[in-house]
Every structure is written in C-alpha cells, then in structure tokens.
Amino acid sequence: MPEPAAHRTRSGILARPRSILAAALMAALILAGALIWYRPYLTARSNAISEVPAPSALFAVSEFSVPAGGRACMDSVTVNPNSRVAAFMLRPARPTPAGGPPVDLVLSAPGYRATLHVPGGYPGGSVALSIASPPRAEIGTACFVNRGRSTVLLDGTTEARTVSRSRVLVDGYTAVGDIALTFYDSRSRSLLDGLGEVFGHASNLTDRLVPVWLIWLLSALVALGVPCGMTVALYHALRTDERSGRI
C-alpha cells in the first residue's frame, strides 16, 4: 500500500509526515548554519603563512645575542616561492636613544640569495621584511648579520619541545635553540582561494599517499556526504517508523 504523503491531525488539518519535516528542518538548519558560521571564516582575507622554519617559544622566550659585526646563522631553512615576507623579533641589547643597530637577514640556497636590511635606530619589536622569493622551494641558510656597533638580541626558543630541525651558529659557535623566524605570503587571500595550497601541504605530509586531486574529491565528498548522509539517515529511520506505526 503506498505511503500517504501526509496525514490529518485531530483538527483535520493536513499535516506533513514527521520524516519530511525533520529532514527539511535539518537541511535548513545545516544550510543556515553553514552560511552564518562557515562563510565568514572561509571568505575572510588574511596573509597566509608560507613556512615556519623556527616557531616562537611556547612558554619562555630566549634571546640570542649577536655582537657588533657578528652573525647568527640557521641552517635547513626552507624558502618557498610564496615566501614574500620574513618576520622575526629583535631589540638592542642596551636600550639607547640611538636605538638598535642595523641588521641584515641573508637568505641563501644553491642558486638563490636574498638580502633584507633592517635600518638601525629601532626601539625593538617585531620586524616584517619583503623577500625576493625563489622560483621553487629551496632549503638553505638564514643569517642575521649585525652591521652596527652594538649588540642586538634576537628572540627565539631553547625549549626542547619547540626547537626545530635547524641548527644555530653564532659567530661559528653552536648555540642551543632556534631564532624564531616565519615567512608569510604578502598577498592577502581568503581560505577558499588558498585551498589548493592547503591540500598540497596535507598531501605532502602523507608522503603523497593521498594526492592533491584525491583530497579535493574527498573534501567534496565529506562536505556533502556528512550533512546529506545524516539527514537521509534520520529521514529514512523516521519513514521506517511511520510505515511500521512505531511513531
């Protein structure tokens, strides 16, 4: 016997079955929630991180002291084609009216070299400098060269749990820890615009077991399959109960 699409309530009004109402409510709530909650998150524009050769400390900041004319170098630093801004923290060792000494950041890898200059006279704090990025991802060295006549302090970490793979040499001597350094993409873009890059990173961290095209496919499946699957599951369960008279 075909299932009636609706049944009469006590007052005689034609009512929709619960299965249809519940599925419709669920679809509407998920759609509304996605628009209200997800959309601003997906479309907000910001500068994406390109690479973090060495993160900042989690609990206690450590300072790396580079004397006048000295240099602190970190090896195994990756510079990507979208690494357009280098960010780090520095301050003069002794606060003076003249401010901190000039510092160069020299990035070098086979076939690639870029020099960024921090003019002297700063009080201390965070610095963001534009980089001429390499055409493809390169792993090389980042050297902070003190061009002034006073000591400069670079913020970093010596916490065992935040130290990265890079080794630091200050004037040729090994120093424990890392100087915090982050590369950003200077172009402001939304998360939606950068999805291809995000999926590329995810694929690399599965050793490309899951290629980027498959991540695109899986993402579409998850984004549609989870809400649709759950909605249809509830609908079908209610429909079964309506047919068997359990509801």
Next chain:
Amino acid sequence: MATNTTTSTAPSVAVESRRRAIATRARRTARRVPLALALILLVGALQALAWDLALPAFQGPDEASHFAYVQYLAETGRLPSSTTGGTPDSSEVQSALSTLNLNPTTGNLSARPAWSSADLSLWRAAEGTLGAGSRANGAGPNPIAKNPPLYYAVMAIPYRLFVWLPLLERLFVLRLFNALCYLATIALTWLIAAEVFGRVRWKQALAAGAVALEPQLAFMSAVVNADNLLIALTTGLLLAALRLVRRGPTMARVLTCAVLASAAVLTHGRGLVTLPVLATAYAVAWLRFRPAPRDALARGAAAASMVGGAFAAYTLLGRSSGGSLYGGQVSELNNGGFNVRQFLSSIYQFYFPRLPSLHPRIGPEYGYRQVFVNTFYATFGSLEVTFKQHVYDALQVLSALGIVGFYTACVTRWRRLAHGWPTVVLMLVLALTTLFFLHYVSYRALLGNGGSDPLIVGRYLLPMVSLFGLAIAFTAGSLPRRAGPLLGAAILSLGVLLSLGGIAITAVRFYA
C-alpha cells in the same frame, strides 16, 4: 599431468564454493544492516578519513608515544619499558619528528610542520639513509608503556601488514584501522538503543548519530591512541551487560561480558571501571533470574577465572616491561597523602563554587566546564586547536538545557524507568564509576605533581559516549510525538556543523 590437473581442480572447486558461500553470507548480512545505520556508518567513515588528512602525523594527544609502543611491539615482539631503555621513539620516528618539524608543531599554535615539496624531498632523503634497526630501537623509557598491551598488540597486526610502507604512509593506514573502533562504537550504540528503546528506528538513528557526530570522538578516530579501543570495548560491554540483565544469564552472555571487561582491563588503566559494571550486571542478572545455584556457580567461576586470568596476564606483562600495575595508580590509593575529606571537597569544588567553610581546591582553576564542555566536545590536536569561546559558551548553555530536559523526562517517565530498573542501574553504575575514577585519578595527580596538572580531559568521558547518545534520544523521545524528531533533527544539525567545523579549523591550523 592429467592426474595433477584433477587433484588440483578438486580443492580449487571446494575453495571456490566456500568463497561463494562466504560472499553470499556477507551479502545477506549487509542486507540486514538497516539503511539508516549504514548511512550513519558512512558518515563516520567519511569523518574518520577527513580527520586522518586534517591531522598531520603525531599531532594527536600523545600520538608519538602510542605509535612508539605499537612500533616497538610489532618490530621486536617485546613490550617497551616505562622506566628504562635508550630512547622512547625509534630513530625512524625521531628523524620524522625532527626533519618535518613535527616536534615543535605539537601544541604550539605559532608552529607549522615542514610542508613544502622541498621538505618532503629532505625527509625522503633522510628516511633513505636510516639504517637497519632504525624502526626497532624505541625501547623506552616510554611514559605510555605503563598501559596494558592489548590495543598495541591489535594495532601491531596492521603495522606488520603494512610494514613495507614508508613511515608517513604507514601511520596514515594505521589510523584508518584505528577508526574501526570508532565505527564499532557507533554500531554498538545503535544496538544499545534498540535494546533500550525497542526497534524505534528514529531513536536508534538519533543515539547513534549523536555519537557519530561527537566531534571529539571523531577526532580521536584518527589518533593512534589506546582510548579508541577502550571506548569500543566499554560500549560493547554495556550492550552485553544490558542483554545479560534483560534476557537472562546464559553461559554465552556471562562469558561475553567477562571477555569484554577483561579486554578493557588489558587495554587501559581506565578499563578498570568496567569491573564494577560487570559485577553489577552479574548481581542484577542473578536477582532477576535466580539461576540454579550450581549454574550460577559454574558461570560465576568461568567469568571470575576469565577476569582473573586477564589480571594475572597483565601483572606478569607489567613486571616484564619494568613497570608496576597500571603505572602504580591502583596501589596509590593506599599511599600517604590521600585525604578523604580533601578528595570530596575537590569533587564538590569541581562542580560548584567553593563554600566559605571549605579549603581551596588544590590545583589550577579547572572544573566541569573544561572537562564536560571544552574538552569533551571539541578540543583538537594536542589541546591547542579550539573553537572560539562563544561556541563553548553556547555548548554549555545547550548542555545545561539538555540536562534539565533529561531530568524532566526522567521525572515524567519515572514509572517506566522504575520498571526498567536493571537497565537504569547498569547505566548509572557505568556513569558514576567512570566519574569517580576520573576524579580520583585527577586528585592523585594533583597531589603528585604539586597541583600543576589535573590530568583529566573530556576525552576520558568518551567510554560512556553511548550514554550521551542514549540520553539525547531518551529526552527527545519523551517530547510530544511531533516535537521529538524535530528536536533530534536540530541536535544532529548542530552535530554536523560542529564536526565539519572541527575538521576545518584543524586543517587550517596545521596546513594554512
């Protein structure tokens, strides 16, 4: 030649017919799975896969240590030590943690893994230079080695099957096997709901759907961590115990309960909470069905020898791995420093504001909000990936409304609850023993570490996640006939939004 052909054909025909019979049986079984459950399991599988991708290697809670345990056991056939050994992680894992910057990424929001193609090439080169034995030298000291070995022994099977894969791929595949515990938990919740509510499909779908969409549970499905097996086993024990007290204590049911509780005990120290549930199930079944003394004795002896055997096995294994039973947690109850009044006061202050007559609770400001809301619903990575605070505020309000609704439903349907007292008693015992055990462990930890770390987090509540789903279904089912399914639809919608949102914020935290 002809003879050879004849002799080889006969077994192959037999094998072929056996294969067909198995395939037919599998098809029949698959057809018996209700469509709604199949869809919920599909949703679970999709989420597990998405979480596996969203979470880089070793970024789950203590994942490197759990993986080290699996790896050492699978590679050497021996248990790692919690106190001795050269290094907790194998050279292979250490190399990956260092080369891909996975170590500094753990718990540090300003860090990112080394994710570029150049980094991958560097890792592949480093992996290529690792010598023989680089996978088998993580003997300890591994803090996770205090755990009993069952989960790690189970995970050693897929590890050995895929031992030929490079590390990152091996871990990815291992996590997929781990997700089977999550899918089993969903299916078991469906069956428990059928046991409790009868075959009312929408209540089953709501209970199982709420469990599938619990973001923390879905997240844990992609983390190599013994909690996953403990959750599945505890849920399985609840189902088996319900059947025992509702249908009668046959030998098969008695032994099923004993096997599941023993397995939980052999999986994690927190598996001890299954023992009071097991004892209650036997006591209730005996009270309800009054089996003949001889039968009761035989079944009781069989169950006791099963659980006793599990304890004995673990005691022996624990000694051989250099640790004490459950890392000494069990014997700590008798240690000095434990003050019952202080313990009860700390439980009170966990839930309610301090009364003037009470001493301040030891430890940081840490209460029900952190455990029952923040880390129960959605705290990912190594506790550093969270939603904005207003999401937790909303979840707290909704949870409070849910508790009020649940209480009201219990009051209005108390006759029915009283009639089904064996079910109610079992569920209460599971909930109360779990909570008591967690408070005890937290109190002991605070005493031991000078009040710095309360130790417990919301995922420790997940072994009773089926009760969460059942409570939702019971509350919604107590509403007027039209309102119940609509409330269920609203709850599942919220679950979908939270689950997908959790995957998204985690992927962004690690890859953007």
